[in-house]
Amino acid sequence: MLTALHNLQLVSDGQISTGKAVLINGDKITAVIDEHLIPAGAQKVDLQGAYAAPGLIDLQIYGSGGKMFGSMPEVAALQQMESDMLSQGTTGFLACIATNSDDVVEAGIEAAKAYRAQAKGNFWGLHLEGPYLNAKRKGAHPARYIKKATLAEVQRWITMAKGEIKMITIAPELQDQEVIDELHSQNIVISSGHSDAAYEQGKAFINKPVQAITHLFNAMPQMHHREPGIIPAIFEERPYTSIVADGIHVSFPMIRLAKHQLGDKLFLITDAVTAATEGAYQHQFTGDRYTMPDGTLSGSCLTMLKAVQNCVEQVGIELAEAINMASLYPAQLAGKTTKGKIAAGYDADLIIFDAGYQVQGTYLMGARINLQNR
Template sequence: MITAFHNLQIISDGHITQGKVILITGDKIVAITDESAMPDGVKKINLNGAFVAPGLIDLQIYGSGGKLFAGTPEVAALERMETDLLSQGTTGFFATIGTNTNQIVEQGIEAAKTYRDKCKGNFWGLHLEGPYLNPIKRGAHPEKFIKKATLAEVKSWIEQADGVIKMITIAPELQDQEVIDYLNDHGVIISSGHSNATYEQGKSFLNNPIKAVTHLFNAMPQMHHRDPGYIPAIFEERPYTSIVADGIHVNFAMIRLAKRELGNKLFLITDAVTAATEGAYQHKFTGDRYVMPDGTLSGSSLTMLKAVQNCVEHAGITLAEAINMASLYPAQLASLPQKGKVAAGFDADLIVFNTHFEVQATVFKGDYLTNNA
C-alpha cells in the first residue's frame, strides 16, 4: 500500500517546495510527485499546509524526560529517550555519556547493547564525551575522572561495545597516535572537544584523521590576534563541527560567524540533559539553563527543532539551511547516505511542524505518529 502525504511544504537539501506529494511504501520514500499527478488507490494523509522535513538527528544528547542516561545508564533511560525524541521529531540520536568512572561507561555500553536488539530504531548508538579530555578545558566534566587514553583501555571498550560506540570526543593533543589510529580504523567518529589545542596542533590533526569538532566555542581556547588558538584552525580546515544554538552556550552573533566560516560543515546538537540529584552530574534547571551545583554551565534544555528555530529567528539562517544543519549534515558525518533528505530512495523518517515550530507529527519508518507518539 502506498501512502501519499499531500498539502504540505517540503524542506529538503536547502530548498522549500510546494505543490508536491510524498509517496511512501514501507519504510522508504518511493517518489516525490506533483500534487496534480497523485496516483489513484493510495492512502492519502492531508498535512494541512505544514512543513515536512527530514527527521532530525541529534548526535549528542545526555537524557530526556526526567531520566539522565549519562548519570544512570540503563535500558529504561534509553527507552524514555527514544519515545520523547520521536515525539519531538528526532528520528536518530547518539545517547551520550560524559566523563565518568569506568563502571558507568561500561554499564552504559552494556545497556546500549541490550537495548539495541529491541529499540524502536531512532537510538543509533553511543557517543562517549570523555574521559580523554584536557582538564584545562573540562567545563562541567569532573577533573577526577579525566585521564589520558591507553590503547589497552580503548581496545577493551571498543571490543566490549561490539559496534555500539559510534562517536567519541577526545582532546587529541594529549592522546597517543596509536589510540587515534585505532579508533579511526574501527570506524568510530573521532571528535575533538574539551581541547586546549594550539592553532598548529589543530592544523595537524583536523581531518587527519579527526573529522569532527564538539560544541564549537565551548571548552576550547578563544581567539587572540597574536595567539590565534584552535578556532582559526577549525575555520580553515572545516571539519564537521557541532554547535549548541541556545543563545546561552553560544551567543547568536558567534553562531552567525561560525556559519559564515564553516558553511555546510556546521551542524546542530542539543547537548541536552535533564535534572538529576545523584551521581557525577547533578544538573539543576534554573529557568533557562542547567548548571552544576557549583554554578558551572552544563548541558542545554534544547530540542532539535528549537535549535532550528533559534538559527532562523536569531542567527539569520534560512529555514531550509537550518534544517540541513539538523538533519543532512549530521547524517553525512555519521555516514548514513539514506537519511537527511526528503527524496526518492531515502528513509521515510520525517518531521511535520507548523509555522510556529510546533511538532504536528513524526513519520518514522513510514509510520505516521502524532506528536504524542
C-alpha cells in the first residue's frame, strides 16, 4: 500500500519545504514529490500543516518512566524506553549504562540481548559511559567503580554482547593503545568523555581514532589561556560532539559558541535519566533538574524535541538545522546511512509535530505509532 503524507511542512537536510508530499511504501520512503502529483490510489494522510521531520535519534539516554536502565538494567526498562521514545518522536536510541560494577554492566548486556527479539525497532543497542573514565572528572559517576580498561575485559564484554555495544565513552588519555585499537577494530564508536586530557593529548587522539566527544563542556577541563585543555583541540579537530541543550548542563550562549565552532559535527543528546531510589544512581528531581543525593548534577530531564526547541528559541539555530543536530548528524556518527533524512531510499522514520513542539505522530519503518496505546 502506497501512503502519501501531505499538507505538511517538510523539514529535512537543512531545508523546510511546503507543497510537498512524502510517499511511503512498506518501510521505505520512495519519493518526495509535489503535492499535486500524488498518484491515484495512494492512501492520503493529511498532516494539517504540521512539520514532518526525520525521526529523532538519541545516542545517550539512561532511563525513562521510572525505570532506570542505566543503573538497574532489565528487559522491562528497555521496553519502557522504546515506548516512551516513540511517543516523543525518537525513532532510534542507544540505551546508556553508567559506570558501575561488572555485574551491573554485564546484566545490561544480557538484558539488551534478551530484548532484541522483541524490540520494536528504535532500540539500536548500548552505549557504555564508563567505567573507563578519569576519576578527576567523574561527575555523578561513583569513583569506586572507575577503572582502567584491560584488553581482556574489553574483549570479554564485546564477545558477550554479540554486537549490542555500539558506543563507549572513555577517558582516552588513561587507556592503553591496544584497548583503543580493539574497540575501533570492532566498529564501536569511541567517544572521549569524563576526561582530563590536555590540549596536546586531545590533538593526539581525536579522530585518531577517537571519533566523538561526549557531552561537550561537561566533565572535562575548562579552557584557560595558559592551559587550554581539550576544548580547543575539539574545536580544531571537529569530531562528532554531543551536547546537552537544556540550559542547565550547558548555558545557551556556550551552545551558540559550540555550534559556531563545530557546525555539522555538533549533535544533540538528552543524557536523560528518571527518578530512582535504588542502585548506584539515586536521581532526585529538584524542580528543573536531576541531582544525586549529595547535590551533584546528574542526567537531564530533556526530550530530543525539547532540545531542538531550545536550540531554536534560546540559541538562535534555524529549525531545519536543529533537526539535523537531532537526526542526521547522530545517524552519520552511528553509521546509519538510511536514516536522518526524508528522501527517496531512506527508512520511513518520521516525527510529526506542531508549531508548539508537540508531537502529533511518529512513523517507525513506515508504520504509524499509536501514541495513546503504545
